[in-house]
Amino acid sequence: MANSASGDSMTERIVRVLDTFTAERTVQTTSEIGRRAGLPSSSAHRIVDELVASGLLERDEDRRISLGLRLWELALRGSNALRLRQAALPHMATVQSDVREHTQLAVLEQDEALFLERLSHPDAGANITRIAGRLPLHASSSGLVLLAFAPHELRERVLAAPLAPLASGTITDAAALRRELGHIRTQGWVVAPGSVESVSTGVAVPVRDRGRVAAALSVVLPREADPMGPLAALRAAASAIESDLRADRR
Template identity: 70%
Template structure:
């Protein structure tokens, strides 16, 4: 796991020596482990003998994956919302106190957006993260709100009192509109998707240019959330 976790969204190809340094393994151990993992298909080598995650690992990860189930349920409704809004449309889940993005639909001329599939953002900064935090366990909220929080942009909410008010508003209104929270030129909008009445399983969001009207996006997201929730219920045996 230490070898595999050296890979990231911005570090997709490495040498065995680089993996060893990042995994804090002796060089000989790292080279031997990498060779073993390549042999069983979880890693692959490119033409320069650098190493990347293998297709076999991707195949295994998708089998019975919770994320795959969510994506299958949400994708038709995300596609409809993205076609109408023509901006980034995203699906995120709560993972280890962060928002993990499991799907993203975009267009070439859509506005600025730093998120990507399999990328993460802090819960307090992104619109999706705020929705997941607002509906998350009380223990999680206290964990996040009682530690110093980094401002991703000049508009990121970081004060505990400010965040508590914001989370209460999200629970009351069922939506968050977060202008400039991640990037000053963008507005994130997110809504919860409930598999059961009191259980939020994922968050749907769009990223708009900062000066774009938000009303149509809120309506599209709410419709997409309703459709996704119904599709998830239909998947149950």
């Protein structure tokens, strides 16, 4: 696609526009979108108008902009993430019913853990994750599992970058993180107390598809809870999900 005077392509500008929407910021004005995307006002209005016309964005009666249903529709067509989520949901429900705490499914996306699904119980403890939300790979049980089994180049890139703490239990020392990732690869699971919130413990296991780790399945427990029962439930669920994914390919 043609480049702008600044050298960025139309595709890059469209992505920057879409990236201004977050789980907390679902509705914006065109001016706000342009400012957050770093675009001139005229470019922002033209791109937003074209995306509204295509259905990728929607404009309400107050001329505020939100993500469009067509974007959601296109994202789901033939999506590996949708296939994984559909296979996982029944088994996540079993874990959630048994453990009665937050049960989550996350995948690796652009050096972060992206959460595809979360099931919760009314009495469950604290949890900052949400569907379509992201967390750093080093700072959650799901992220640690995904990082442990990620390609070597990605692991080294994360280990070389500053490791910001989210809570008192977040591993921020690269050498300590490297050791923890080795343990996860050996044992096939992780228990991460206080890595995201000081009052919680994350427990996660890998889910494999076609021989590679495609996702992490996790629960978020109160800090004082025994993780061994939930860990057993997660491992059984991961095995069942993998079996369903294999059957789906036949």
